[in-house]
Amino acid sequence: MSRLTVFVVEDSATIRQNLVATLEEMAPVQVVGYADDADGAIAHIAHDPPPCDLVILDVLLRRGSGVDVLKALRFRAHRPRCVVLTNYATRLIREHCLALGADRVFDKSAEVERLLEYCEALARERP
Amino acid sequence: MMLSLPGWRSRLSYHLAGPLAVLLAVAVLAINEAGYRADADLVARRDAAVETRLTVGRARRMVLLMESAQRGYMLSGKADYRVPYDEARAQTDQVLQSLRALAERAPTHRQNLLLLIDATQKRVSELAEVVRLFEANERDRALALMLTDIGREQMERINELVEEVVRKEEAASGSAGRQRERVRIWTVLALVGLVLLCLGAAFTAMRLNRERDRERAGHVQDLQAERDKLEHEVARRTQDLSALAQHLQTVREDERRRLARELHDELGGLLTAAKLDVARVRKRLQEAGPEVLERIRHLGETLDAGIALKRRIIEDLSPSSLANLGLQRTLEIQCAEFSQRAEVPVEASIADVGLTDERELAIYRFVQEALTNVAKYARAKRVQVSLQPDGDHVSVQVRDDGVGFDPSQARNGAHGLAGMEFRVQSCGGQWLVQSAPGQGTLVQARLPA
Numbered sequence: 001m002s003r004l005t006v007f008v009v010e011d012s013a014t015i016r017q018n019l020v021a022t023l024e025e026m027a028p029v030q031v032v033g034y035a036d037d038a039d040g041a042i043a044h045i046a047h048d049p050p051p052c053d054l055v056i057l058d059v060l061l062r063r064g065s066g067v068d069v070l071k072a073l074r075f076r077a078h079r080p081r082c083v084v085l086t087n088y089a090t091r092l093i094r095e096h097c098l099a100l101g102a103d104r105v106f107d108k109s110a111e112v113e114r115l116l117e118y119c120e121a122l123a124r125e126r127p
Numbered sequence: 128m129m130l131s132l133p134g135w136r137s138r139l140s141y142h143l144a145g146p147l148a149v150l151l152a153v154a155v156l157a158i159n160e161a162g163y164r165a166d167a168d169l170v171a172r173r174d175a176a177v178e179t180r181l182t183v184g185r186a187r188r189m190v191l192l193m194e195s196a197q198r199g200y201m202l203s204g205k206a207d208y209r210v211p212y213d214e215a216r217a218q219t220d221q222v223l224q225s226l227r228a229l230a231e232r233a234p235t236h237r238q239n240l241l242l243l244i245d246a247t248q249k250r251v252s253e254l255a256e257v258v259r260l261f262e263a264n265e266r267d268r269a270l271a272l273m274l275t276d277i278g279r280e281q282m283e284r285i286n287e288l289v290e291e292v293v294r295k296e297e298a299a300s301g302s303a304g305r306q307r308e309r310v311r312i313w314t315v316l317a318l319v320g321l322v323l324l325c326l327g328a329a330f331t332a333m334r335l336n337r338e339r340d341r342e343r344a345g346h347v348q349d350l351q352a353e354r355d356k357l358e359h360e361v362a363r364r365t366q367d368l369s370a371l372a373q374h375l376q377t378v379r380e381d382e383r384r385r386l387a388r389e390l391h392d393e394l395g396g397l398l399t400a401a402k403l404d405v406a407r408v409r410k411r412l413q414e415a416g417p418e419v420l421e422r423i424r425h426l427g428e429t430l431d432a433g434i435a436l437k438r439r440i441i442e443d444l445s446p447s448s449l450a451n452l453g454l455q456r457t458l459e460i461q462c463a464e465f466s467q468r469a470e471v472p473v474e475a476s477i478a479d480v481g482l483t484d485e486r487e488l489a490i491y492r493f494v495q496e497a498l499t500n501v502a503k504y505a506r507a508k509r510v511q512v513s514l515q516p517d518g519d520h521v522s523v524q525v526r527d528d529g530v531g532f533d534p535s536q537a538r539n540g541a542h543g544l545a546g547m548e549f550r551v552q553s554c555g556g557q558w559l560v561q562s563a564p565g566q567g568t569l570v571q572a573r574l575p576a
Contacts, residue, residue, distance in 0.1 A: 014396035022403045065451050092460050109402045109434040
């Protein structure tokens with residue numbers, strides 16, 4: 001099983017470092033890059049072919065929002081999977097993000113394990 | 128051209144003007160009266176003079192008539208010529224009587240008149256004597272008597288006396304006339320003086336009045352200027368206070384945002400990292416005892432509680448979803464969460480209107496405050512929240528069917544109403560509250576879009 005390539009969009013360095021470490025330790029994940037604002041993320045990701053399998057998006061970023069990234073990637077022909085990992089995972093935010101093309105929405109504090117499971121499942125799907 | 132009278136002089140002239148005018152009027156009246164009297168006097172004088180002249184003239188004429196009649200009689204010897212003589216002579220007593228009366232009346236002429244009487248009597252008796260002698264056929268003696276100078280002297284005397292009286296009389300008349308003239312001149316002068324004084328007084332009064340009016344206008348202007356200054360001051364102060372309140376509000380919002388940000392960035396980061404650590408540790412500690420796992424689980428729960436608390440605080444301080452999801456979604460979330468917490472159905476009818484950040488925050492806070500009030504006081508069974516466009520404004524309403532209150536009773540400080548009102552008004556909006564005890568409550572804000 002090859003590792004899942006993941007791009008992290010998160011503006012808090014503390015969380016990002018911790019998240020990257022956790023992901024790489026507890027799931028077959030390789031973090032290939034990160035950005036801390038929406039424009040930076042879009043610049044990295046919006047390529048053909050996309051540079052990663054999965055994008056993990058925080059909603060609240062230093063500039064812009066994870067939602068902007070979702071919108072930017074929504075109608076691209078080759079787009080990576082996008083999941084939202086956020087502290088504000090209310091029902092309506094979930095609905096909103098899912099409507100914009102996110103595959104999943106995970107609560108940053110309560111659903112990290114679900115994220116890990118998801119990454120594992122995704123990695124298993126890969127050839 | 129200012130008539131400026133220094134204080135004491137103007138006061139003096141003000142006070143003297145009246146009495147002076149009265150005094151001068153009385154003087155003019157007195158002079159006028161004197162003139163009138165002098166006139167009457169003059170007329171009387173003139174009458175007396177005429178009478179004097181007539182009287183003495185009559186005396187002289189009588190004597191002359193007698194004389195010429197006597198001469199004629201003596202020349203002709205005819206009885207016809209005696210008639211005029213007799214007629215003239217018949218008047219003697221009357222004439223003498225009138226002379227005596229005149230002498231009594233006119234003391235100035237008394238002496239002359241007495242002499243005249245005497246002379247006239249003598250002349251008359253002399254003439255009579257000649258006639259008697261003539262008629263007694265003593266012509267020679269008659270002629271001799273006639274040719275003496277006595278008669279002529281007497282006649283001259285009479286003439287002289289009469290002339291004297293007449294001359295004196297005319298002199299007196301003349302002097303009375305001159306005196307009358309003097310009095311008239313004085314009268315005219317006094318009248319002119321009075322007129323000038325009146326004109327002067329009127330002039331001065333006009334000037335004083337104008338000055339007083341000017342002073343009054345000046346006072347009014349001063350008062351108005353003072354009032355304008357005060358109004359201006361009040362307006363300025365009000366503006367200052369308004370600006371200060373606005374500033375404080377902004378500062379508070381900024382601070383809240385900052386706190387939220389810090390909580391989210393720093394604290395949030397720490398808590399999340401801790402949770403991630405817990406996840407990792409838990410994986411590793413699968414083989415450890417149940418106690419350890421229990422500790423880890425409890426640690427996880429504690430962190431969850433901390434995170435939940437932090438989230439609540441942040442949301443309260445600065446609604447994140449406003450920036451991320453927009454006002455419509457945020458209000459919908461707000462209504463939903465309130466409905467869940469307060470266990471009251473909320474009908475939300477939120478239109479998607481585009482507003483500035485400040486206005487969106489104002490509306491968010493408005494609804495937040497209104498819903499807080501509903502939760503605290505209303506005991507409502509149904510709540511309606513709506514945000515709709517309204518021409519070039521937007522209208523946000525929160526209506527409940529709870530116990531209501533009396534807006535005129537509640538002081539504005541209560542129920543956060545003052546804060547709501549100020550926030551709405553500082554965005555240039557209108558704020559409305561309608562409520563009555565037992566009839567629910569409606570709060571509404573109408574902001575420019």
